[in-house]
Amino acid sequence: MEYLILFGVFTVLMLIGTPIAFCLGISSLATVGYMGLPPLVVFQRLSAGISVFTLMAIPFFIFAGDLMVRGGIAARIVAFAGSLIGHVRGGLGQVNIAASTLFGGISGSAVAEAAAVGGIMIPQMKERGYGADYAVNVTSMSALIALLLPPSHNMIIYSISGGGRISIADLFTAGIIPGLLLAAALSVTAYIVARKRGYPTEAFPGFARVGYYLLQSLPGMLLIAIIFGGVRSGVFTATESSCIAVIYAVLVTVLVYRSMSWRDFVHATQQAVRTTAMVLLIIGMAGAFGWLMAYLHVAQISLNWMQSVSDNPLVILLMINIVLLVLGTFMDMSPLIIITTPIFLPVVAAFGVDPVHFGVIMILNLGIGLNTPPLGPVQFVAAAVARISIWEAMRSVWPFYIAGLTVLMLVTYVPALSLWLPSVFK
Amino acid sequence: AECEITLRSSDTHPDGYPTVEGVKAMAAEVKEKTEGRICIEVFPSSQLGEEKDTIEQTQFGVIDMVRASFGSFNDIVPITQTLSLPYLYTSPEHQHAVMDGPIGEEIAAAFEEKDLIALAYYDGGARNFYNSQKPIQTVEDLKGMKFRVMQNDVFVDMMSALGANATPMPYGEVYSSIQTGVIDGAENNFPSYDSSGHAEVAKYFTLDQHLMVPELVAVSKTSWEKLSPEDQEIMRTAAKNSATIQRQLWAEQEKASEEKVIAAGAEVIRDVDKTAFIEAMAPVYEKYVTTPEAQDLVKRIRETQPAQ
Amino acid sequence: MLGSIAALSRLNSLLSRISLWLAGSGLVAMTIIVFAQVFMRYVMNDSLLWVEPVAILLMSWFIFLGSAVGVHESFHMGFDVLLFFLPEGAGTWLRALSDLAVLTFSIGMAVYGWQLMERTWDSTLPVIRLPGGFSYMPLFVGGVLMTLFVLEHLLNRLSGRKAEAEPDAEDILMTEA
Numbered sequence: 001m002e003y004l005i006l007f008g009v010f011t012v013l014m015l016i017g018t019p020i021a022f023c024l025g026i027s028s029l030a031t032v033g034y035m036g037l038p039p040l041v042v043f044q045r046l047s048a049g050i051s052v053f054t055l056m057a058i059p060f061f062i063f064a065g066d067l068m069v070r071g072g073i074a075a076r077i078v079a080f081a082g083s084l085i086g087h088v089r090g091g092l093g094q095v096n097i098a099a100s101t102l103f104g105g106i107s108g109s110a111v112a113e114a115a116a117v118g119g120i121m122i123p124q125m126k127e128r129g130y131g132a133d134y135a136v137n138v139t140s141m142s143a144l145i146a147l148l149l150p151p152s153h154n155m156i157i158y159s160i161s162g163g164g165r166i167s168i169a170d171l172f173t174a175g176i177i178p179g180l181l182l183a184a185a186l187s188v189t190a191y192i193v194a195r196k197r198g199y200p201t202e203a204f205p206g207f208a209r210v211g212y213y214l215l216q217s218l219p220g221m222l223l224i225a226i227i228f229g230g231v232r233s234g235v236f237t238a239t240e241s242s243c244i245a246v247i248y249a250v251l252v253t254v255l256v257y258r259s260m261s262w263r264d265f266v267h268a269t270q271q272a273v274r275t276t277a278m279v280l281l282i283i284g285m286a287g288a289f290g291w292l293m294a295y296l297h298v299a300q301i302s303l304n305w306m307q308s309v310s311d312n313p314l315v316i317l318l319m320i321n322i323v324l325l326v327l328g329t330f331m332d333m334s335p336l337i338i339i340t341t342p343i344f345l346p347v348v349a350a351f352g353v354d355p356v357h358f359g360v361i362m363i364l365n366l367g368i369g370l371n372t373p374p375l376g377p378v379q380f381v382a383a384a385v386a387r388i389s390i391w392e393a394m395r396s397v398w399p400f401y402i403a404g405l406t407v408l409m410l411v412t413y414v415p416a417l418s419l420w421l422p423s424v425f426k
Numbered sequence: 427a428e429c430e431i432t433l434r435s436s437d438t439h440p441d442g443y444p445t446v447e448g449v450k451a452m453a454a455e456v457k458e459k460t461e462g463r464i465c466i467e468v469f470p471s472s473q474l475g476e477e478k479d480t481i482e483q484t485q486f487g488v489i490d491m492v493r494a495s496f497g498s499f500n501d502i503v504p505i506t507q508t509l510s511l512p513y514l515y516t517s518p519e520h521q522h523a524v525m526d527g528p529i530g531e532e533i534a535a536a537f538e539e540k541d542l543i544a545l546a547y548y549d550g551g552a553r554n555f556y557n558s559q560k561p562i563q564t565v566e567d568l569k570g571m572k573f574r575v576m577q578n579d580v581f582v583d584m585m586s587a588l589g590a591n592a593t594p595m596p597y598g599e600v601y602s603s604i605q606t607g608v609i610d611g612a613e614n615n616f617p618s619y620d621s622s623g624h625a626e627v628a629k630y631f632t633l634d635q636h637l638m639v640p641e642l643v644a645v646s647k648t649s650w651e652k653l654s655p656e657d658q659e660i661m662r663t664a665a666k667n668s669a670t671i672q673r674q675l676w677a678e679q680e681k682a683s684e685e686k687v688i689a690a691g692a693e694v695i696r697d698v699d700k701t702a703f704i705e706a707m708a709p710v711y712e713k714y715v716t717t718p719e720a721q722d723l724v725k726r727i728r729e730t731q732p733a734q
Numbered sequence: 735m736l737g738s739i740a741a742l743s744r745l746n747s748l749l750s751r752i753s754l755w756l757a758g759s760g761l762v763a764m765t766i767i768v769f770a771q772v773f774m775r776y777v778m779n780d781s782l783l784w785v786e787p788v789a790i791l792l793m794s795w796f797i798f799l800g801s802a803v804g805v806h807e808s809f810h811m812g813f814d815v816l817l818f819f820l821p822e823g824a825g826t827w828l829r830a831l832s833d834l835a836v837l838t839f840s841i842g843m844a845v846y847g848w849q850l851m852e853r854t855w856d857s858t859l860p861v862i863r864l865p866g867g868f869s870y871m872p873l874f875v876g877g878v879l880m881t882l883f884v885l886e887h888l889l890n891r892l893s894g895r896k897a898e899a900e901p902d903a904e905d906i907l908m909t910e911a
């Protein structure tokens with residue numbers, strides 16, 4: 001009965017449109033009430049769930065991302081990518097992917113990336129005769145690269161949801177090869193589709209221009225070294241490097257680019273507060289929900305069930321991937337990480353899957369869900385920028401989905417893609 | 427028989443750790459003596475929250491039992507701070523004698539005022555300094571070095587009194603911070619020194635035993651009052667017996683970890699001039715032992731003879 | 735009735751604006767003190783012990799203030815696909831039901847936030863030496879604000895008016911992480 005109330009109330013509230021954070025909180029409150037436990041505990045867990053020092057990296061990375069988009073760092077990176085590889089077949093599509101890869105190295109948000117890179121690239125692509133659907137598909141799928149390359153606040157959420165014992169430095173490192181693999185797979189797909197549709201190439205602007213744009217974008221891209229180098233070498237913790245990213249983004253945009261006004265700064269700050277509050281409230285509420293799941297042994301029960309279905313880790317991983325893909329269609333990434341990690345991580349751990357490897361699988365899997373309706377925020381942004389409907393974008397997205405799913409399967413069944421690079425740093 | 431009463435107990439340590447096994451031993455005895463009526467279920471690995479949170483939950487009657495370090499009670503039950511002072515106990519046996527004697531009873535009364543029934547005092551082991559730089563033998567050796575300590579006023583002041591820099595940081599960051607020289611070292615007991623992997627990056631382990639912080643197993647007053655006096659008695663006895671088992675397990679674990687880190691290349695410095703360390707604590711005791719009661723308590727602890 | 739809703743609505747707009755500014759300032763303050771700690775540790779070779787607990791308190795404040803603003807501006811992510819396919823009347827009732835659930839939770843947050851504050855008041859927060867209850871104050875204040883904000887939505891719906899702008903696609907997109 002407790003289980004029915006916890007998950008039933010959650011589902012019903014979600015279906016009537018209650019915000020996810022409150023679905024988690026209210027279903028916990030109802031369950032605690034039914035079990036006769038003091039309701040106090042729900043609110044204690046809510047407060048304790050967000051009073052964690054490591055969580056601070058999330059507002060900082062989000063804040064830094066908002067500052068970089070508003071302050072023109074993203075725009076300069078796009079210009080550099082354009083000069084570098086615009087001359088490949090389907091040039092602007094390739095530029096879009098390259099820019100997403102570079103910007104993904106300093107931002108952890110797929111939506112910010114779709115807005116930043118897509119905002120600049122999609123109008124250009126349409127103007128140069130590319131199909132709007134193609135522009136949207138390239139933008140929305142390559143935005144997922146930001147989730148895999150460091151920094152990635154979703155990886156921090158995963159680490160915390162996994163009990164805070166999974167190394168953030170290892171997760172950041174583990175995402176690099178899968179991130180680049182995704183970039184490569186999308187690049188090949190974009191090339192094939194562009195050939196078929198006969199899209200143009202850009203003229204190579206000459207090395208002088210490339211050098212000029214590189215110099216222009218260098219101050220922004222230096223953040224890659226600061227964040228990854230800092231976290232990986234252990235000189236800075238993830239929290240410290242995220243804070244430095246904010247300060248650095250302010251310095252670059254105010255002093256170097258002189259592109260950040262007070263108004264821009266206030267806007268970026270308020271936007272960061274909104275996003276952060278939304279994400280972290282879900283984390284806090286999930287603290288209460290997760291407490292009840294532990295109290296009710298949900299992880300143990302699902303482990304037993306999974307073990308009764310199969311004892312083959314490959315089958316278990318496939319099952320989990322399918323469940324996550326389905327859930328990812330309907331729900332947003334961070335709440336799903338928060339809710340499902342405590343359930344699935346002990347299961348896969350029992351089957352000998354490395355938690356860092358599983359983290360990469362989960363991030364990529366749920367990332368694909370950000371591009372599937374009915375709840376596909378990344379796709380929504382890209383489509384909104386291109387002024388086409390989701391359905392128009394959906395019609396031609398399948399080659400890109402196939403590329404994404406292929407990378408997901410490779411990442412799932414070749415653990416070395418995730419685990420080799422972290423092992424090099426040990 | 428089915429469990430009529432299930433008492434849920436929280437622990438931050440993983441399954442298999444001496445504190446978890448201690449409460450499980452208590453659970454086994456209680457189950458046997460009540461013919462299966464009362465079950466104690468241990469939730470290890472911080473599943474229900476960190477120590478401070480689960481102490482609150484026990485006080486509020488959300489969960490029934492908690493195992494936590496005295497360090498986590500410092501800001502709730504002030505007397506525990508006096509009992510966690512650095513270099514207060516000369517040996518684990520000394521601490522056991524204190525906790526099992528009249529002083530232990532007094533502390534139990536202080537816990538009861540905060541809705542916690544203290545059932546048993548476990549061994550938390552002795553914490554020692556370890557670092558990546560040099561073998562530390564004297565207080566002078568510590569000067570200017572940076573050590574990670576727990577976020578606790580006494581521990582921070584202890585480091586300053588020793589002339590070192592206290593650096594609070596999340597436990598998970600310690601390994602890489604030592605590796606890259608952000609800090610020189612940290613402090614902990616042998617089992618944690620081993621399991622955290624810190625021995626790999628900080629090979630000088632100084633057996634100075636600066637902190638011996640007792641561990642408490644407590645029941646929520648709300649849950650306690652629902653038990654019959656007979657059941658309460660069974661619980662008390664089982665808890666006391668489990669303390670003996672836990673202390674034994676702890677000693678074994680400590681020994682095994684010590685052997686393991688030495689085999690892996692750690693250098694254990696046993697030749698430590700403890701008197702100088704103890705003398706350096708004067709300002710700390712001056713700051714925290716202010717009331718006549720606390721002064722008397724420290725005096726009585728120092729006079730207690732170690733258990734045999 | 736309508737007059738008092740309008741008064742509540744004016745009060746709420748003011749409270750929401752203040753909260754957003756306070757939360758933004760909290761985020762900036764948190765950035766500055768954490769950076770100060772990094773600077774002190776690496777450059778001055780010294781640690782600022784109070785930074786971690788103060789930063790956590792600040793974070794707690796801006797999350798609960800920001801979340802309350804989220805209730806006012808309806809930017810918390812939800813799943814409203816079903817509402818899309820339902821006739822408008824049913825949708826309004828379901829939204830009202832959802833508001834009622836959020837209202838209940840918000841009241842709980844205020845009431846139990848207060849209780850938690852009271853019950854932990856005589857413990858002490860390490861290092862900063864404030865009463866332990868301070869860590870639950872943002873919960874209480876956030877609960878009070880959310881109660882006022884969601885009450886306005888609910889009253890608006892019940893009086894047949896469209897509540898504060900429903901989040902349209904674009905708004906959700908821009909706030910989504």
Ligand code: NA
Pocket residue numbers: 103104105106107108109145146147148149150151152
């Ligand atoms: Na990234």
Ligand code: NA
Pocket residue numbers: 328329330331368369370371372373374375376377
């Ligand atoms: Na989706």
